[in-house]
Structures are given as structure tokens and as C-alpha cells.
Amino acid sequence: MKLVIKNGTVIDPSQKLNAKKDILVEDGKIKKIGTINENITTTIDAKGLIVTPGFIDMHTHLREPGEEHKETIRTGSEAAARGGFTTIVCMANTNPVNDNAYVTQFIKLKSKTDSHINIYPIGALSKGMRGEELSEIGSLKEAGCVGISDDGNPVMNSYLMRKALDYCRHFHLPIISHCEDHYLKGKGMINEGLHSTILGLRGNPSASEEIMVARDIALAHLTKAHVHLAHISTEAAVRLIADAKKRRVPVTCEVTPHHLFLTDEAVKNYDTHFKMAPPLRSSKDCIALKRALKENIIDAFATDHAPHSTLEKNIEFEEAAFGVIGLETALSITFKLVKEKVLTLSQWVEKWTLRPAQILNLPKGTLKIGADADITLFNPTQKIKINKETFKSKSRNTPFHGWNVEGNVCYTIVGGKVVYAYKN
């Protein structure tokens, strides 16, 4: 089985490639990059398109098992394919929690039958994500988990976090940390400041993130184990991370599209599509996050795709669930950074491909000869209007509905197979 992608601009940061080239795929692997003159029946004309390693979302919530009315492995993977992702990494806060090998095996098995893209699970750090006892981290890794996290429930017990880091170091597993001080956050649900005051909603100050970022950096330094800081949202957190990286502390971090392009001002009128944790911050924070991406202080993008149905969202703001979906909008939204000249095209690709793969030790994110033929084709000039009614995801809780954006996914190819093709 052969496939050739012709005339595209191939951008692969893993081999510092940014040139017009053809790609030959054979038996699901990258066979050759260069000029392909072989006569092959299956040809994709990629003229005017960007051809990259398949995009990786290192932070997705799939809701299966347990909350299949919000998303399933099937619908989540379809949404991912439509969004240009060939690989997604799913968080452990399902029901039951993915805190043991049986749940991991279930997810792997379900992925094989229900998904055309690659799905790697994250295992819970603590049993039941209760923040009390370590889960069986070794068994989780053997079953296929690529990282450990209680995402959604910050690990408040620093002793447990320290021990988890010590333990994970041996298994070469990064710990992904959701940084919010549970006590300082309290019942806070939007950024603390003028807007929380006007709306009469309890605030969640930036300091709740910064305290935990500082703690996790200290623990990474102490244990020499890798901490990956999820969905960073504040300027001061960026400063702490920049300093830690200078000191060669093993930390990495990610940022979401919504924290880059939205502020707490969007919450006015109590629109629950702007309610998530950590909350949307100020425009000053957005500017700092963009600069940190440019300076590679922030390593990667991630969606924090968090599906919720109208049952959880179309209600009182204070009662509504935290979280927004992102798989089907993330590439177009973050591509604005290239248009705004914040990032180079290669940087943008790297933060969605090579860096997530490196952070989680995935054999992905590259178009090197012999690698799995996971490829995304992106049209950088196509103008689209984001319409949530067209989503493959089961949920509709996007903050970007109605946005006009430039740049759209054309093809998503996994293991040499086209799993999504844009149809007008």
C-alpha cells in the first residue's frame, strides 16, 4: 500500500525541514522525502498546503468510561481527526478513574476498535484521584500509560507529590501537574479582579496557580524528576518557569488556545462557555503567554478538550461545569500566532508535534524515514467560520463559536491511512 503526497511545503522540526518536497508512504511508514516520480495511484496534491508530522494533543478528556453522554472514545477521536490530530493523550478523570491497569487496558482496547487515531492514556497519580495514596504507577505504565496526573484535582499534599515524583523517575514517566492551590482557589470560579467583583462571582487569584508552580519546580529540583505543568495561565507562572529552565530544573509546560486568546472580560453575561479551570486571566497574561511561546519558555500547545453537555453548561453559572472543548478549533486558533508573527511556522508545528512527543516519550511527532506515517495537511490561507453545529465531538461547549479564522485542516493521515479529509 503506497501513498504519495506531492508538492506540499513539508515542515518537520524533528529534522529541521522546511521546504517543498514530496512524501512517499509505504506500508504505513514514511518511506522517502524528496522528489517522487514513481507512478502511484494514491496521490494527494498538496500544492499550497503545509505538510507536517501528525499533530499531537497531549491533554484531552475523553469521558469514556463513565460519562459517555459528553464524549466517547469514538466521537473524541473523530473530533481529533477533524481537528488535524493523529495522536491524543487522554486524562485519567474518567469514571471509574484510570488509576489501575484494568481501566488503562479498557481504554487501549476501546481505542483499537473505535478510533482511527492513536490514543495514549495518562494514569492517575493517586488512587481514585483522591490525593491520598499512590496508584499502581508501574502497572499503569506497563498497561500503556505515558504519563501520570491527577489533572482536575491538584495534588495538595506536597509529601505525596514528592513521593510520586521519586517513584515516577524510576519509570521515566513525567508527572503532569494541574497547578491550583485548592485552598486559595476556594469556590473561586473566574479570575479574581474587577470582573469577578462586578459579576459578584468568587474570584480565583493568579497566585493560586503561581504557588503550585513554584512548589512543583521546587519538587522537580529536589527529586530530579520531570514535572510537566499543564495549562499555564499567568504571567508570574511563566516567570517562575523561565527561571527554573535557566537553572536546568526538569520542568516543561503547555498552554491552551483559550488562555492565549480570551480574557476574563468574556465572562460578562455569565456565559458558561468561558468557565474553565484555570480561569481566563487578563490581557496582560495573554501577552506574557504569547511571548513565552515565542521564547520557548512554553514548550507545547494542548487543548484541555473538556466536553460537557448542555445539562452541565446551560444552567446557572455557579452551578455549571468547568471546561471547554478544543480539538476541532485548536489548530485554526493557534495558527493566528503565525499570522500575527508571534511564532514562526516551524515553532508552531514543533509545539504541536515534536515537543509533546518528546515530553511524553512518544515515538511520534516526526516524518523521519521509517517513522509511522502520521501526517497532517493544513491549508494556511483557507478562511473558515467556526460553527459548533458542524463538530464531530458529542459536545458543543466551545468558546470560539462564530470566530472567523484563517487556516484549516485538509487531511489527517494516520499510519498511512487518510482518516479525515476536508469536504466543502
Next chain:
Amino acid sequence: MGKLLDKKVNPKHILGMHDLSRPDILSILALAKKFKNTPKAPTQAFSHKTVVNLFFEPSTRTRSSFEIATKRLGASSINITSSSSSTIKGETLIDTAKNLEAMNPDVIIIRHFSSGAPYVLSQVLKTPIINAGDGFHEHPTQALLDMMTIEEAKGKISGLTVLIVGDIAHSRVARSNIYGLQKMGAKIIVCGPPTLIPPDIQKLHVGVSHSLKEVVSKADVIMMLRIQEERQDRIQFPSKREYIKYFGLTLDTLKQAKKDVIIMHPGPLNRGVEIASEVADGPYSVILNQVTNGVVVRMALLSMLMKAGKIE
């Protein structure tokens, strides 16, 4: 009366003082005054109208005030009380309200413990809504009756300094009064322990003080807020005793106040806590006038909305 009744307030729902303009406020207050000066039921034009009181939080004063206002206008009202949220009850707030709307009421009055709940309803209902208090957000009819009371006592609002004392962070009365009184030209100072002053409130152009004694002399109006014991833990302030020491309004504190100061309180009073009995019952107090004016302010709003009809 007729002419005043034809005036329309700009927002179709009365959700907060934030959305009302100065002309809106002036026409509501003018009509309220008219009602006050016409003691008998002024009109039977509303005898076929129905008002729904949808209360998700206990209330004696506000609910009975709305009920009396409705009855004085010749309309009928029904009361629905509930104490649970969409997530606990199994029926969402929107479903509850849509079911009520299907019975064709003319106005829906809502009080809810959750900030913004009336906003959620305003997106889906065509029946005019009056916010009777939502979480820590707004309580517009309270602010309107406060403004009417101030104007009666002082002859004006513009140029006055209004001191609001207590738990500002968790007070919808404070927020509504800040927006309303500022639009009418008053200057606002909020006063309370730093733990109960919401962040960035100075950006709303209000003065901030943490000592009642230091600012009491500047006030033309002192508005005391109820300390909601049930909402406090011992982290917001150490004890009732220490709260009284710094923020309780006593005769002693009042010695430094202006001779013609007026004292207000939205009720219910915690006698001996935020306000001493002698102050609440003393000559400066206009607390019961507030309650009286509450009825006519609500009559004014209800009649304007019932006249205007459904929102297209």
C-alpha cells in the same frame, strides 16, 4: 399617572442598576412618588395581570413587598419557592421558568442564591423579569428604594457622600447602590475589613476605607449592611466582638458624624452587631421609610413592565 406610565425603561428586563440609565431611574422614581402620593389603588388597568414570584432563597421583606405592590395595582400574584439548584433538583432553572412562562404570566420576579441566574433566564424568556436579588451580584429594587428614600430625606442625591459599611464582597445591595447612586451623581465610600472588600473595587471609582471612625464624618448617608453570620467563617474576621469594635455603628461613633446624617439598612437588622439598637431606632434612622418606599418603587416597576408587555 398615565403619562408617567407610558414611559418605558430602556432594558426590557430589570436585571441590575448596571443596565439602567439615569433617565430610566428618574422615570421610575417619579412614578413611585406619584404612587406614594395617591394612597388609594390608582388603577384597575392591571386586574387581569399575573405576577409570578420565583424565589430560590428565603425572603420575607422583599417578597411581601412585591406581593403588596402587585395587589395594590389590582393584579394577582403567585409564589413559588424552591431552595435547590439545577444540578440538585433534576429540573433546570430554565425548564422551571419556561414552564411558568407557558402559563402566560405578565412579569416574573426572581430571587436566586446564584449570581447571574436572572441573566440566564433573560436569554430565553420573553416575559419581563425583575431581579429581586441574585447571589452577590445585584438587587436593583433595593437600590431604587434606597435612592427614593435618600431623595426624600435630603431633597437630592447629587453631590452627597454615601458611606456603605460592612461585607461589601458578598453584598448585592452594595453593588446595585454603587451603580445607581453614581449615576445620580453621589460619591460612594465603601468601608469594611480588608477581607470583605472585593478586589479592584476602587476601579469602580469608589473610595475604600477600613475604619468606620475615620470616614464617618464625611458621610451624608450611612448605609449599614447586614453581617451574614451564616456566610462567614472565622477566616473573614476573627469574631463578632472585634467586628463590632471597628465597624459597628453606635451612638458613640455617630458623635463624629454630620448633624443631618441619615442611617439606612436593607434589613434584616442584626441589632447590637452592625448597628446598635439606639441608632436603628434613633432620629437619624430612615430604615422603616425604606421599607415603605419599597412598595411604591416596586409598583412603579411592575406597572411599567406590565404596560409594556411581552418582549419581542
